[in-house]
Amino acid sequence: KAGVTQTPRYLIKTRGQQVTLSCSPISGHRSVSWYQQTPGQGLQFLFEYFSETQRNKGNFPGRFSGRQFSNSRSEMNVSTLELGDSALYLCASSLEAGEGDYGYTFGSGTRLTVV
Amino acid sequence: AQSVTQPDIHITVSEGASLELRCNYSYGATPYLFWYVQSPGQGLQLLLKYFSGDTLVQGIKGFEAEFKRSQSSFNLRKPSVHWSDAAEYFCAVGWYYGGSQGNLIFGKGTKLSVKP
Numbered sequence: 001k002a003g004v005t006q007t008p009r010y011l012i013k014t015r016g017q018q019v020t021l022s023c024s025p026i027s028g029h030r031s032v033s034w035y036q037q038t039p040g041q042g043l044q045f046l047f048e049y050f051s052e053t054q055r056n057k058g059n060f061p062g063r064f065s066g067r068q069f070s071n072s073r074s075e076m077n078v079s080t081l082e083l084g085d086s087a088l089y090l091c092a093s094s095l096e097a098g099e100g101d102y103g104y105t106f107g108s109g110t111r112l113t114v115v
Numbered sequence: 116a117q118s119v120t121q122p123d124i125h126i127t128v129s130e131g132a133s134l135e136l137r138c139n140y141s142y143g144a145t146p147y148l149f150w151y152v153q154s155p156g157q158g159l160q161l162l163l164k165y166f167s168g169d170t171l172v173q174g175i176k177g178f179e180a181e182f183k184r185s186q187s188s189f190n191l192r193k194p195s196v197h198w199s200d201a202a203e204y205f206c207a208v209g210w211y212y213g214g215s216q217g218n219l220i221f222g223k224g225t226k227l228s229v230k231p
Contacts, residue, residue, distance in 0.1 A: 043221035056218055102147050102216045106159040
């Protein structure tokens with residue numbers, strides 16, 4: 001079956017612009033999470049959506065937002081881009097069928113460069 | 116607060132040699148533990164996970180990990196490293212509460228280089 005699909009793979013934006021990243025989870029997966037990966041801070045949790053509702057949120061400024069659609073696809077948006085937002089953004093999906101099923105499958109990420 | 120420590124930033128081993136990557140966690144209860152691998156420019160691939168039961172867990176690509184509660188450790192091992200194992204390895208912890216799973220907390224990663 002298809003894995004987690006993130007688009008686009010690469011993106012270059014200018015400071016002050018906004019950007020939208022997309023994530024299509026594995027078919028049947030209802031939870032989508034977003035992580036930011038940078039060389040300095042490593043992998044940091046942004047937020048998680050389940051059944052179109054934000055269920056959990058990391059410690060990021062309000063410029064970072066997201067949403068989930070009825071088909072479980074998710075988007076994240078970053079407004080007023082800063083140089084420090086340059087990172088690999090990873091999406092992960094989860095089935096959420098029960099405790100024994102706990103786990104996340106990650107996409108290949110979107111590499112965002114802010115210039 | 117929960118945290119994960121991978122003390123080794125970079126490890127170099129010879130092809131065919133054994134490997135052990137260290138991971139220590141800080142958490143109030145028994146967490147869910149994971150090892151992921153990341154090749155350059157790629158996402159994270161799950162190697163193995165531990166929830167409960169047998170403390171020695173087998174994963175893909177010949178990797179295994181041992182959970183030691185007394186040491187709060189979950190070290191990753193492989194008896195014979197192949198050149199294709201060169202990548203970055205991440206240890207992560209998570210938890211399950213109220214009928215739903217929480218987010219993962221990752222260590223900073225260990226970059227593995229393999230000498231021919």
